[in-house]
Amino acid sequence: xxxxxxxxxxxxxxxxxxxxxxxxxxxxxxxxxxxxxxxxxxxxxxxxxxxxxxxxxxxxxxxxxxxxxxxxxxxxxxxxxxxxxxxxxxxxxxxxxxxxxxxxxxxxxxxxxxxxxxxxxxxxxxxxxxxxxxxxxxxxxxxxxxxxxxxxxxxxxxxxxxxxxxxxxxxxx
Numbered sequence: 001x002x003x004x005x006x007x008x009x010x011x012x013x014x015x016x017x018x019x020x021x022x023x024x025x026x027x028x029x030x031x032x033x034x035x036x037x038x039x040x041x042x043x044x045x046x047x048x049x050x051x052x053x054x055x056x057x058x059x060x061x062x063x064x065x066x067x068x069x070x071x072x073x074x075x076x077x078x079x080x081x082x083x084x085x086x087x088x089x090x091x092x093x094x095x096x097x098x099x100x101x102x103x104x105x106x107x108x109x110x111x112x113x114x115x116x117x118x119x120x121x122x123x124x125x126x127x128x129x130x131x132x133x134x135x136x137x138x139x140x141x142x143x144x145x146x147x148x149x150x151x152x153x154x155x156x157x158x159x160x161x162x163x164x165x166x167x168x169x170x171x172x173x
Contacts, residue, residue, distance in 0.1 A: 030083035
C-alpha cells in the first residue's frame with residue numbers, strides 16, 4: 001500500500017533509483033528539485049532535503065519568489081514511486097499551479113497520481129484553501145484525466161515557458 005511521506009534522507013538510495021529511471025535533467029514534477037541541487041552525494045542530498053523541510057514550514061523565512069510548499073514522496077515498500085507538492089503561497093502559483101506531481105515511469109498506470117492528488121486535496125482543505133490551480137502540458141492526457149477525476153474544470157489552454165499547457169481549477173469542499 002503506498003503512503004505519502006515527508007522527504008527524508010533515509011530514502012536517499014531509493015530516491016536516486018527513481019531519479020535515474022526518469023533520466024538526466026530536472027523534470028520530476030512534485031519534488032522541488034532545482035538545477036542547482038546536488039543530490040548524488042550524501043551531503044548534497046541532505047542539504048536538498050533540509051531546503052524542502054524549510055519550505056514546508058509556513059512559519060519559516062523564504063526567499064522571493066519562493067513560497068511555502070508541502071512536499072510529499074509517494075513511497076511503497078521503501079521505493080520512491082513519485083512526488084507531489086502543494087504550494088501554499090501566492091507568489092508564483094498562477095504560473096505553476098498549487099499542486100504539481102510526477103510518477104516514475106515504471107509506476108505509472110496504477111492510479112498513484114489520482115490517489116496522491118486526492119490526499120493533497122485533503123491537505124489543501126486543512127490549510128483553508130477553497131480551490132486550487134493545477135497546470136499540465138497540453139498533450140499530457142494522463143495528467144489531464146487525473147485532474148478531471150477530482151473535479152478539475154478546464155479554464156483554458158495557454159502558453160508557458162515550457163510550451164502549451166492546460167489550466168484546471170478544482171473546488172475544494
